[in-house]
Amino acid sequence: MTKLKVVITRQLSADAQKLLDDVTDLHVVQWPSEKPCDRSWLLEHAKGASGILVMLTDKCDEEVIATAGPQLKVVASFSVGTDHVDRPALKSRNIRLGYTPTSLTDAVADLTVMLVLMAQRRGGEAMRAVIDGKWPQMPWHPFLLTGPQIRGCTVGFLGFGRIAQATLKRLVPFGIKRAIYLTSKPGKIVKEADGFGVPTESIGSIEELATDSDVVIVGCPLTEQTKYIVNAEFLARMKKTAVLINIARGPVVDTDALTSALDQGQIFGAGLDVIENEPNIQADHALLKQPRCVLLPHIGSAAIETREEMAIESVKNLLAGLNGEAMVNEYEL
Amino acid sequence: MTKLKVVITRQLSADAQKLLDDVTDLHVVQWPSEKPCDRSWLLEHAKGASGILVMLTDKCDEEVIATAGPQLKVVASFSVGTDHVDRPALKSRNIRLGYTPTSLTDAVADLTVMLVLMAQRRGGEAMRAVIDGKWPQMPWHPFLLTGPQIRGCTVGFLGFGRIAQATLKRLVPFGIKRAIYLTSKPGKIVKEADGFGVPTESIGSIEELATDSDVVIVGCPLTEQTKYIVNAEFLARMKKTAVLINIARGPVVDTDALTSALDQGQIFGAGLDVIENEPNIQADHALLKQPRCVLLPHIGSAAIETREEMAIESVKNLLAGLNGEAMVNEYEL
Structure with a gap:
């Protein structure tokens, strides 16, 4: 044969x-x-x-x-x-x-937590300062390189599938206060959402998600409806102390709007594993000039x-x- | 008056x-x-x-x-x-x-988790590749920028005080398998060590800590006894897939030995918030040439x-x- x-x-x-x-x-x-x-x-x-x-x-x-x-x-x-x-x-x-x-659920959820902490605690900016040899010239003061703490935060999930839920489980012992989520069926309770150990609520509108969250985690699929769902209007509603995390697909976030929001201090920082037009991101990309933005080359599932x-x-x-x-x-x- | x-x-x-x-x-x-x-x-x-x-x-x-x-x-x-x-x-x-x-317990524990993930998942190396404009030229392959996963890891704590325990609590939902710790009184069980949700054992020797851990977290005070406690011998005993995290004081780790261990692939990576002779770390410091080492400028407690x-x-x-x-x-x- x-x-x-x-x-x-x-x-x-x-x-x-x-x-x-x-x-x-x-x-x-x-x-x-x-x-x-x-x-x-x-x-x-x-x-x-x-x-x-x-x-x-x-x-x-x-x-x-x-x-x-x-x-x-x-x-x-x-x-x-x-x-x-x-x-x-x-x-x-x-x-x-x-x-x-x-x-890949666990590997991506791990990386999501890493990006949340990097964005809040200015990890990228701090690393780059050391690499550039600036540490000896940084005079210590009580608010040098400080960022918001995750304890007490409201974490908002745009999309609440397997990875988002695995991320929430990991964030609970950090002392977050509350989780909110918006899915393609707003207000519909996700079955698996019980028992995370913090109040977890399905909310009805994207405006509420933007306004109430200290951490926004984008984990929804890319569809015609979700393309640029995080746009200038969404970012303008976010708290100045809030961070945006994208582990889904690049075009869910409007890159130009994000760059401008970071530039104007409308939000505190961003942690991205994905970006529009990846992998064609050159060293002079506008977002790379933002010290409060951490951009990774789509390594969410890159665990051995x-x-x-x-x-x-x-x-x-x-x-x-x-x-x-x-x-x-x-x-x- | x-x-x-x-x-x-x-x-x-x-x-x-x-x-x-x-x-x-x-x-x-x-x-x-x-x-x-x-x-x-x-x-x-x-x-x-x-x-x-x-x-x-x-x-x-x-x-x-x-x-x-x-x-x-x-x-x-x-x-x-x-x-x-x-x-x-x-x-x-x-x-x-x-x-x-x-x-500062919570803020430092948060940063410790961030460093564990950055060291395992090659966050520093990945960030730098993007910043340097290398992403467009990185051909994707299944093991590109992969690192060990925290799920299933044995986490070893050198020192098991407040910050170490707060770190362990945060690591449990990531699916770690086991925690081991060594204090200044080897074998003595730390009272607060009950109920972390994973098997947690006080071990008797530093050799065992080095050999058994997938993640080593240094959180002990700097004393005459702990200076260079993480030396060439300790690093040589560690697994090739293991990472070393230092959030305590720089001189607990022998920097030259660490640089050489990374250089020779004796360990997988390192995440440091502290280093000997900080803040006098110039851009040409040997450790900054190690892509698998993430070095932060002592921002452990730098939460607003x-x-x-x-x-x-x-x-x-x-x-x-x-x-x-x-x-x-x-x-x-």
């Missing part, structure tokens, strides 16, 4: 690789480098594949799918998002799509254990797709 | 200033600038003072105390440490000393609310000293 061909666009972690290599009746074609797979390599090797395992950076479009041929049964994506995959093209051919949405789990889950989804079995997480096309 | 003279070496926060100004029978002489008080100004005005309120940056030595004269009843220091005050000189004259050790509380407490201690009443926190000379 001919072995089924699978194409893997990356080197995988050791455990995930073993899981794949243990399946002896597969013909595995794998991109040999640590760097992203060349598109020409993918197109060359896709032909005849029954399964393809791709990363967020590999466009799995009509061309790739058509090149593979009619025997293609499954695309397994090592990612939460699936925008890089032509889902209608898969659906029309009855090709299954696997993805990895669940394993998480990425290992995502790799294993991708391989399991791939194998399940080949064998007609249930995936760990299958995308409903 | 002549008003009692008090000398205040700084501008205070509004609430603390009001507390002072409300006492009408005082002659308040206050340094007028936001910058540290000149020593010559302090010596000039100390003469005849019954009380002096000083900062960590003001040396309150024999000269100042003798200059003030025999009517001096109290020195109130706006600080936790009292090394800047000549305590024997006060004791021999029966002058009382107030300080502010309790109000905390510093306001410290200011109020200093004024209360000053007034209590003048009136022969109980201080909020009196240093036992």
Whole structure:
């Protein structure tokens, strides 16, 4: 019997690789480098594949799918998002799509807490002062590099899914006073919201979220409705002592409005893991000139254990797709 | 009746200033600038003072105390440490000393968690990559900028006082597995250590702390015994995936040994709020060349609310000293 061909666009972690290599009746074609797979390599090797395992950076479009041929049964994506995959093209051919949405909750929630503290306590500004050799010339005074304390804060969540809830659980022992959240169904109580150990309320309007929060955490999906939902008006309503955190998708926040709000001291600071037009952020980007803004290169899920789990889950989804079995997480096309 | 003279070496926060100004029978002489008080100004005005309120940056030595004269009843220091005050000189004259050790626990514990996450998740390195304009040229791969996850970690505390315990409480919902601690009385169980929600054990040796911990948090006082307690041997015993956090005093850690451990990949990363010879850290300091090291300019207690509380407490201690009443926190000379 001919072995089924699978194409893997990356080197995988050791455990995930073993899981794949243990399946002896597969013909595995794998991109040999640590760097992203060349598109020409993918197109060359896709032909005849029954399964393809791709990363967020590999466009799995009509061309790739058509090149593979009619025997293609499954695309397994090592990612939460699936925008890089032509889902209608898969659906029309009855090709299954696997993805990895669940394993990164903890890693992203950890990073969210880190960004809250960095924004409040001026961590970026303080680090840069030391790196630039300014510490010896900073005369100590009681309010040097001080920022608001998290104890007693009202934390507002724009979107209240798994990651937001995991973040709230972590923030409770810091002594926060209250959590409020707004979802796509304003006022509807999220089932899982009970028992966080602080008063947690679903609120009815985005204005209330902006006005009442000392910390705003943006964790909603990017949709037509949420694009630029954090705009100049939202920022103008925020407290001068409040911070804005974005761990969702860049375009949920209007970057120009945020830059101007920071510039004018309308808000205290910002912590961002994502930004519009990433990764094309040059050193002269206006937001990088704001000392109270911490910008990270989208490393929310970049924890070793998480990425290992995502790799294993991708391989399991791939194998399940080949064998007609249930995936760990299958995308409903 | 002549008003009692008090000398205040700084501008205070509004609430603390009001507390002072409300006492009408005082002659308040206050340094007028936001910058540290000149020593010559302090010596000039100390003469005849019954009380002096000083900062960590003001040396309150024999000269100042003798200059003030025999009517001096109290020195109130706006600080936790009292090394800047000549305590024997006060004791021999029966002058009382107030300080502010309790109000900063939460602020420092918050910052400690931030440093743990920054060290594990490579926050400093990631921030600097973005600032330097490298993001557009960083090809994404599954293990780009990944670091160890806090979930499942054993957290080891060198010193287990108020701040360490407050830090542990905050770390529990991140899913840590176990806490271990070593105090100046190895093996002795700290009373307050019950009920953190994770197994918490007093261990018997510093070797065990170094070997078993995924996160080492240094929070012990600086003494002759603890100077360089984190040395090359300690660092060599640590796991390659472990991080070292110092929020205590710089000389508890041997900087050269730490630099070399990071350089050779003996440990994963470090998060420091303090360092030997601070604040004289120049831009070419060897540790600043280590991308996995986050160094902050001693901002542990730099939260607005905390510093306001410290200011109020200093004024209360000053007034209590003048009136022969109980201080909020009196240093036992």
